Amino acid sequence: MTADPRVSLATLNPGEAAVVVGVQGEGAFRRRLLDMGFIKGTLVRVIKHAPLRNPVEYCIGGTHVTLRLQEAQQIIVEQVTPPPYCRTHDDRGRGRRLGRGRGRGGTWLRRNR
Amino acid sequence: MAEKKSLTIALAGNPNSGKTSIFNSMTGARQHVGNWPGVTVEKKVGYISHRGYEIEIVDLPGTYSLTAYSVEERVVRSYIVDEKPDVVIHVVDSGNLARNLYLTIQLMELDVDLVVDLNMWDEFLDTGAELDLEKIHRLLGAPVVPTVGHRGEGIEALLDAAIDLVEDREEHHRHVPISYGPHVDDLLVELVKQLEDGGVSTHGYPLRWAAIKMLEGDREILKMTTSGEGAPDDASSRLREAAARAIRHISVATGADAETVISEGRSGYVEGALRESLTLPQTDRMELSRRIDNVLTNRFLGYPIFLALMWILFQLTFQVGAYPQGWLESGVTWLAGTLETALPESLVSDLLVNGVVGGVGSVIVFLPSILILFLGIAFLEDSGYMARAAFLMDRLMHALGLHGKSFIPMLMGFGCTVPAIMATRTLESRRDRIMTTLILPLMSCSARLPVYVLVAGAFFAERAGTVVFLIYVIGIVTAMLIGRLFAKTLFRSTPAPFVMELPPYRLPTTKGVLIHMWERGKIYLQKMGGVILVASIVLWFLGAFPRDASVIETYEMDIAALRAAGSVEAAAAADVLESEFAARLTEDSYIGKAGKFIYPAVRPLGFSWEMGVSLITGFVAKEVVVSTLGVLYHTDESTTNGEHSLAAALKDPAGGITPLAGFAFMLFVLLYTPCIVAVIATKREIGAKWMAFSVGYQFLLAWTVSFGVYQIGKLVGL
Ligand SMILES: Nc1nc2c(ncn2[C@@H]2O[C@H](COP(=O)(O)OP(=O)(O)OP(=O)(O)O)[C@@H](O)[C@H]2O)c(=O)[nH]1
Ligand SMILES: [Mg+2]
Numbered sequence: 001m002t003a004d005p006r007v008s009l010a011t012l013n014p015g016e017a018a019v020v021v022g023v024q025g026e027g028a029f030r031r032r033l034l035d036m037g038f039i040k041g042t043l044v045r046v047i048k049h050a051p052l053r054n055p056v057e058y059c060i061g062g063t064h065v066t067l068r069l070q071e072a073q074q075i076i077v078e079q080v081t082p083p084p085y086c087r088t089h090d091d092r093g094r095g096r097r098l099g100r101g102r103g104r105g106g107t108w109l110r111r112n113r
Numbered sequence: 114m115a116e117k118k119s120l121t122i123a124l125a126g127n128p129n130s131g132k133t134s135i136f137n138s139m140t141g142a143r144q145h146v147g148n149w150p151g152v153t154v155e156k157k158v159g160y161i162s163h164r165g166y167e168i169e170i171v172d173l174p175g176t177y178s179l180t181a182y183s184v185e186e187r188v189v190r191s192y193i194v195d196e197k198p199d200v201v202i203h204v205v206d207s208g209n210l211a212r213n214l215y216l217t218i219q220l221m222e223l224d225v226d227l228v229v230d231l232n233m234w235d236e237f238l239d240t241g242a243e244l245d246l247e248k249i250h251r252l253l254g255a256p257v258v259p260t261v262g263h264r265g266e267g268i269e270a271l272l273d274a275a276i277d278l279v280e281d282r283e284e285h286h287r288h289v290p291i292s293y294g295p296h297v298d299d300l301l302v303e304l305v306k307q308l309e310d311g312g313v314s315t316h317g318y319p320l321r322w323a324a325i326k327m328l329e330g331d332r333e334i335l336k337m338t339t340s341g342e343g344a345p346d347d348a349s350s351r352l353r354e355a356a357a358r359a360i361r362h363i364s365v366a367t368g369a370d371a372e373t374v375i376s377e378g379r380s381g382y383v384e385g386a387l388r389e390s391l392t393l394p395q396t397d398r399m400e401l402s403r404r405i406d407n408v409l410t411n412r413f414l415g416y417p418i419f420l421a422l423m424w425i426l427f428q429l430t431f432q433v434g435a436y437p438q439g440w441l442e443s444g445v446t447w448l449a450g451t452l453e454t455a456l457p458e459s460l461v462s463d464l465l466v467n468g469v470v471g472g473v474g475s476v477i478v479f480l481p482s483i484l485i486l487f488l489g490i491a492f493l494e495d496s497g498y499m500a501r502a503a504f505l506m507d508r509l510m511h512a513l514g515l516h517g518k519s520f521i522p523m524l525m526g527f528g529c530t531v532p533a534i535m536a537t538r539t540l541e542s543r544r545d546r547i548m549t550t551l552i553l554p555l556m557s558c559s560a561r562l563p564v565y566v567l568v569a570g571a572f573f574a575e576r577a578g579t580v581v582f583l584i585y586v587i588g589i590v591t592a593m594l595i596g597r598l599f600a601k602t603l604f605r606s607t608p609a610p611f612v613m614e615l616p617p618y619r620l621p622t623t624k625g626v627l628i629h630m631w632e633r634g635k636i637y638l639q640k641m642g643g644v645i646l647v648a649s650i651v652l653w654f655l656g657a658f659p660r661d662a663s664v665i666e667t668y669e670m671d672i673a674a675l676r677a678a679g680s681v682e683a684a685a686a687a688d689v690l691e692s693e694f695a696a697r698l699t700e701d702s703y704i705g706k707a708g709k710f711i712y713p714a715v716r717p718l719g720f721s722w723e724m725g726v727s728l729i730t731g732f733v734a735k736e737v738v739v740s741t742l743g744v745l746y747h748t749d750e751s752t753t754n755g756e757h758s759l760a761a762a763l764k765d766p767a768g769g770i771t772p773l774a775g776f777a778f779m780l781f782v783l784l785y786t787p788c789i790v791a792v793i794a795t796k797r798e799i800g801a802k803w804m805a806f807s808v809g810y811q812f813l814l815a816w817t818v819s820f821g822v823y824q825i826g827k828l829v830g831l
Contacts, residue, residue, distance in 0.1 A: 028182035035178035052508040
């Protein structure tokens with residue numbers, strides 16, 4: 001059942017979090033992503049999609065950055081439990097305990113089974 | 114040594130980290146700050162004196178890195194290397210130390226004397242985070258100073274630290290070479306040695322830095338070191354090989370490419386330093402912003418709120434702006450009237466009244482509206498909402514082959530195209546800048562409004578408002594279609610990615626917003642003082658000359674004779690003769706000749722020759738279209754119902770036009786070549802070739818559309 005845990009950042013749903021494994025592609029844009037902090041080991045959290053689904057707002061290193069899904073596709077991540085910071089709408093009232101559920105992670109699980 | 118010592122300090126740092134705020138606090142200058150990454154696009158210079166030093170402060174554009182990929186980054190690094198500032202102050206957003214210090218490392222590698230300014234310290238403390246200043250100072254090997262840029266706190270200490278550094282009183286000061294791991298370090302040593310042995314010139318860049326850049330595949334540095342220009346031929350080819358070998362070597366040894374390995378090395382170093390010195394925040398500083406965004410970028414509310422804000426902005430601009438505009442209009446009329454009565458009738462008074470006051474006055478009346486629009490935009494930018502607007506609009510703009518950030522220049526385009534073109538600089542890719550600049554003029558600027566008001570008022574009476582609105586919509590729709598067309602044909606390269614930071618919401622300061630507004634409003638005023646003034650005078654000249662003395666004499670004598678006769682019929686005949694005289698003068702003038710010459714080109718559109726001329730003079734500034742029509746149709750502008758008589762003249766079956774042609778005329782004014790000042794700005798921003806294209810395509814577009822509308826309309830019997 002456990003396939004490759006590495007997925008692209010674009011497959012994550014709002015509320016979910018992941019750790020960067022690497023950035024694919026080359027050239028200026030890849031470099032920009034590296035410089036913006038999408039470096040191996042960094043935690044990213046999906047905050048929300050724009051109303052028309054694209055672009056997406058991410059929280060990385062305490063700042064919020066927007067990317068289009070096509071671009072998030074280049075970022076390879078490994079999903080983790082959302083941290084207490086970079087909180088999203090879904091966390092309201094849930095306190096700041098670690099290890100809370102995956103937000104709308106249910107769909108993620110289903111899709112990746 | 115009584116003479117003052119001089120010093121140059123440069124401010125570098127991430128976009129939106131507060132460099133310009135620090136700059137303004139230091140120099141008391143009024144540069145434009147904004148809660149919007151990429152506000153400063155050119156370096157700005159200010160002067161102060163501190164502790165006996167004459168200090169030149171340079172505000173640099175914001176950058177995340179120092180690659181050769183973007184203009185700003187190249188500007189910053191070549192400035193630092195070529196101009197060699199005595200001290201570089203790295204302005205850091207303390208709320209995101211990891212990413213900011215990543216740039217610190219790169220600055221240190223450039224071998225500059227560095228002071229790290231921990232800006233936004235207020236926000237940092239608010240989140241409950243703690244930083245061991247002594248430790249981070251030691252780890253970075255550079256003095257650190259907390260500041261609050263927009264309130265001017267810590268500025269003295271910052272300047273002191275910079276001067277201490279220069280006077281070498283700084284204790285921890287040293288250049289810490291960052292280790293990228295034994296593998297990479299060895300390769301770097303080897304490359305540096307080759308650079309030295311080969312006698313390669315790196316144009317002032319430190320050798321180790323150049324070696325790192327070669328491993329990162331930096332094109333500019335590779336070209337510099339291996340093109341044979343900086344080095345003897347065999348050395349350069351050996352270098353090229355050595356670099357390629359090193360890059361291969363790294364990827365084999367680490368399983369990742371060299372660029373990634375080096376990025377990770379830097380961020381690893383920063384992480385290590387922060388692990389020792391930083392206590393993580395208790396709260397998230399984006400917490401409040403996220404709550405606000407739950408409403409403002411909400412899936413359902415996002416667009417309605419956005420539209421409502423835009424609606425309010427336009428209401429303020431055009432409805433509220435109409436009041437001061439009315440006052441200015443009466444002021445201009447009063448001035449013209451006073452001058453006319455005060456001065457004896459002569460060519461000079463005519464030049465002053467109709468040329469200078471009439472020409473400049475017709476433009477200045479738009480200033481209030483434009484300032485209100487820019488004030489609103491400044492407020493939205495400084496609060497942080499504009500970044501959200503770009504976030505909301507990106508999907509739609511992307512469909513047109515544009516970028517979410519293109520939205521702001523296009524919004525400004527409704528005020529004045531010129532500052533809007535300047536605002537395209539916040540776009541990162543040249544492709545996006547060119548495309549946005551090309552379709553920007555289709556956003557109907559405020560100078561075009563009086564033409565619509567005149568023509569729509571003349572032909573569509575009570576439906577005038579709707580017709581004018583329709584023209585604006587046609588402009589937007591055309592921009593969308595043209596955008597798509599260009600994206601499919603001329604600019605097929607992939608549009609720039611949308612990586613944009615969403616800054617925290619901040620309460621705009623009054624000073625900040627006003628400076629911001631003024632910076633752009635100034636561009637508009639400069640256009641008026643310069644080009645429009647000159648153009649008005651030239652236009653007046655072209656309309657008043659050549660004067661055939663014999664013709665004038667004959668007319669004047671005939672009129673005088675009729676007037677002397679005293680009978681009612683004679684007086685009436687004199688009136689007729691007088692208007693005939695005026696018409697004759699205009700027709701004989703250079704403008705009249707030009708009008709006759711181009712008439713064949715505008716006749717298929719249903720325009721009169723006077724309208725053709727006004728389109729030419731409108732190239733100076735679109736509002737001149739109205740004043741030219743006023744002159745050509747001999748309607749006395751200085752009377753209160755001057756506009757009325759002009760409208761009547763347009764409708765007059767004798768020399769006038771049909772409503773259909775009037776509509777085609779409005780379309781033409783909307784679509785054709787922007788004014789000369791905008792064309793100049795276009796050239797400066799995207800080059801002569803694209804400027805020529807812009808002028809050409811818009812002229813063609815305007816002519817074709819007007820032709821189509823008029824001819825088809827005539828066919829269906831409108
Ligand atoms: N809370 C807080 N806000 C600050 C501070 N310094 C600057 N700001 C705000 O941060 C925003 C960005 O400031 P700027 O000075 O325009 O930033 P910049 O680094 O020049 O930005 P670019 O020119 O885009 O690179 C503005 O809204 C400032 O009012 C600070 O110390 N604390
Ligand atoms: Mg700035």
